[in-house]
Amino acid sequence: MKFVVSSSELLSHLQAISRAISSKSQLPVLDCFLFDLKGTTLSITASDLEVTMTTSMETDSNDGDGKVALPSKMLLEILKKLPEQPLTIDVSMSSLVVDIISEKGKYNFVAQAGEDYPVIPGIDEDKASKLQVPTSLLLTGITKTLFATADDELRPVMNGILFEFSPNNLTFVASDSHKLVRYQRLDARSDFEASFILPKKPAGLLKNVLPRESGDVVIEFDHKNAFFNLPNYKLVCRLVEGNYPTYNAVIPQGNPNKAIVDRVDLANTLSRVSIFSNQASNLVKLHLSNDEMVVSAQDIDFSLSGFEKLKCQYEGDEMEIGFKSVFLSDILENISSGDIIIELSDPSRAAIVLPFDKNEDEDELMLIMPMMINA
Template identity: 65%
Template sequence: MKFVVSSSELLYHLQAVSRVVSNKSSIPILENILFELAGDKLTITASDLESTMVTSMSLDNSEGEGLVALPAKILLETLKKFPEQPISFDINNDSLAVDILTDRGKYSVVGLSGDEFPEIPEVDKDKSSNLLLPASVLLAGINKTLFATADDELRPVMNGILMEMSPENLTFVASDSHKLVRYQRMDATTEFSSSFILPKKPASFLKSVLVKEDGDVTIEFDDKNAFFVMENHRLVCRLVEGNYPSYNAVIPQDNPNKIIVNRQEVVNTLGRVSLFSNQASNLVKLSITGDKMMVSAQDIDFSISAYENLSCQYSGDAIEIGFKSAFLAELLDNISSEEIVMELADPARAGIFLPLENDGPEDELMLLMPMMIN
């Protein structure tokens, strides 16, 4: 089989699927990318058994058809160094010898049989559900929650994003036991109620390709796999098995102490004051009274300390509470609002962080567990 393709266009599609390729796979075929030519359509597939990414492109100049797996690393590194130009692939279907021809030279590799490549799972129609989402909504849900997922081998259900569908809203939830994020969309509803846990790795794959998708995403899932079909890409991933913890039970209700403060001012202050915190604990203390919030940190071992005062709007009793500054800064970086509301009950209970005004159909809530102040 033969085909001619733009070097930059091929590189774009290869980079999209190559994120799935594992460099340390015990199965050699998985270090390759599968090329399938049928008519004027080239389909490119990569897999690590847990996730499979598929993309396709139309060709103006092609001949024959066939299936071959080509080494991912060599292809990518070579294409990155090419200027924009047409590239010809000449593949012997019997020997799997591949010649890549440019106007200046020839690059030769030997592929593997495409028949060895793992088959893409099929959805179980008897157990499946499906929904249609704008790509922007799915991207927002992943962006808001991915950073809060855990890396916990003992509790794999925490290593992904919970997606809950209902007639009222679509909810994305992630937590690593220290922080929790709940992001809801009132403009994305379903006639059924269901849920699944999207693992962290395929969620990051989706994040990378959704930024260039404008249309809708078809999501179909059964009890084992989820299928995401976009205009230019398709992702199939194995879901996390198990039940997600009851996250609503850990969100404190009726918090009497409410602070309104400028988000960026807090982030900038944290960046300065946290440099003076104990390196092991990374503890910063928030002392709130009247219309003032003091952010302070100290490291007794090195006799260093710092504090800054910020103006705020506060209703409640004077309170002191400690947080891990890295976690607090991470939460604040992911809230899309100039002003934020902090809701506190007491120094031992989780703090709630909300945008002052939720935009339109969005509702976002972030929670952070406090640290003990010595």
């Protein structure tokens, strides 16, 4: 098995899928990339058994098909240090000795047998659902929600993004119990109603490779696995088992108090004022009255305090509500609008954050739970 490939192109493909490899692999062969050459097409696979990612690229002057597992760390370190040039990779299929020949040198090591690499799971055609969505839409849905996923060993369903498909829209939901994001696309529909929970790791991998792609993503899933087929990549992952909480029940309706404020001004004010908050609680207070929002924080233990005033449009009763500044900052960073609407009912109930500038094909809602002020 012998082929010639561009060093920078090979590195780009390997880096895109390398995050699928676990730092604590269950099998030694999972520390490797699986190279599978058929004709001029080279398929490269990385896996941790839960998530498998495959990419394809074209090669030059190949000689013989074959399948072999090459050590990932060594390969990546070599390629990172090499300038752009054609590389000849020559593998003896009998001894598994690998020669990588560059313009000025040669690297030699032993690979593992390709047959030892775990087989990628297939889809259960009887229980499978399939649809096609634009890559940009899937990227936006993942980007909008990934930050709100949890790290909860006791409730693994919270550690992923809920995908809900219906004839009306495609919905992405994520929550860590402190904040919740619901992002709906009204321009993406399916002929069926179904849902699955995509784990955090494959969601992050998709977020990394989707900007490289254009066109559509074909999503297939059954009761165990999801398959994302992109033009140059394929991702297969095991889905999170269990039922996602009924998230709509926690979204308060008919909030009488509404503030409209510049998102960037509020984010910058929050970053300055939160320096003076208690390090343990990270509590900041928003005091809302006619056309003014006062953002304040204090740390009694160290005699620290700070506040800033912001102009805003406010309709409702004068009120003060507390939030963990880190969570509020996360929401402000991930909502796409110059101005935002903050809807409130009372200081003990969740606040809703909505974009003021709305796209007719999007329905974006973020929720943040309050903190007790007099604690």
